[in-house]
Amino acid sequence: MLKRTAIAQLRKYTNGIVFKTASKPKRRWIPWTIFGGSFFGGWYLTQHMTFTDLLAYWRYDALPKNADEVVKYHADLNRRLNGLPIVKQLEEAGFVQVIANEEKNLLVSRALNTPGGIAIPPRVYYNPSRRETVGLYHLGMKLTGYPFLIHGGILATVIEDLMKEAFRLEKGTKNINQETKDLSISYKFPTLANQFVVVRTTDLQQYGNKTKLKAELMDQSGNRTLVKANATFASEE
Incomplete structure (x- = not known):
């Protein structure tokens, strides 16, 4: 009752004007999640991209193969390849480097x-006692399907x-007619562009003139399997 009387008295002396207190200013919202995600995403990509790779993406196609920039880019990739821990591991495990047959896949050896793309030839290692083959491929930014991710068709081609x-x-000869049959691919994880990948055979079985192979594609450390594959090859001597 006293409160109502006080309010009525106040309105009487202020001609009905009611004064409102100012509301507190709202705090400006900062999208920390977006900022943090963009920052760490950008940092991660810079760990896998170099300035020379960006140049390769935009400029090097228009240059002759013996241009200084292209030669330097190839030399940089070979240095990165030589520094991969998997190279030392293969040599210690009894694998020997072999000369790959460039005619086996013209898409890899010429078109790409x-x-x-695949700027330097893949390096191939072979262990005859274990009957295993390992290939190291560098997959550049031009081979992407989604941004920064290698296209699935390229991965199948490389495998x-x-x-x-x-x-x-395994046959020990170059003069062999190879026909791929029943190639099946299982994708496990996305494959980042501008990385070396390790492709290795995991099982080889002979059935007459047919050879069944299993293979897997891993990241450049050789610790994570990204793609698995099975295929049958028929040969005619």
Whole structure:
């Protein structure tokens, strides 16, 4: 009752004007999640991209293969390849480097042999006692399907390329008609572009003139399997 009387008295002296207190200013919302995600995403990508790779993506196609920039780019990739721990591990495990047959897959050896693609020839290792073959491929930014992720068709091509090399090494000859049958691919994880990948055969079985192969594609550390594959090859001597 006293409160109502006080309010009535106040309105009487202020001609009915009611004064409102100012509301507190709202705090400005800062999207920390978006900022943090963008920052760490950008940091992660910079760990897998170099300035020369960006140049390769935009410029090197228009340059002759003997241009200084292209030669430097190839030299940089070979240095990175030589520094991979998997190279030392293969040598310690009894694998020997072999000369790959460039005619087995013209898509890899010619069409994709460009800066930003498969700029340097894959390096192939073979262990005759274990009957295993390992290939190291650098997959550049031009081979992406989604941004920064290698296209699934390219991964299948690379795996088939290594399988054919393993088949050739098992037969011990270059003069062989190779026909791929029943190639099946199982994708486990996305494959980042501008990385080396390790492709290796995991099982080889002979059935008359047919050879069954299993293979897997891993990241450049060789610790995570990204793709698995099975295929059958038929040969005619």
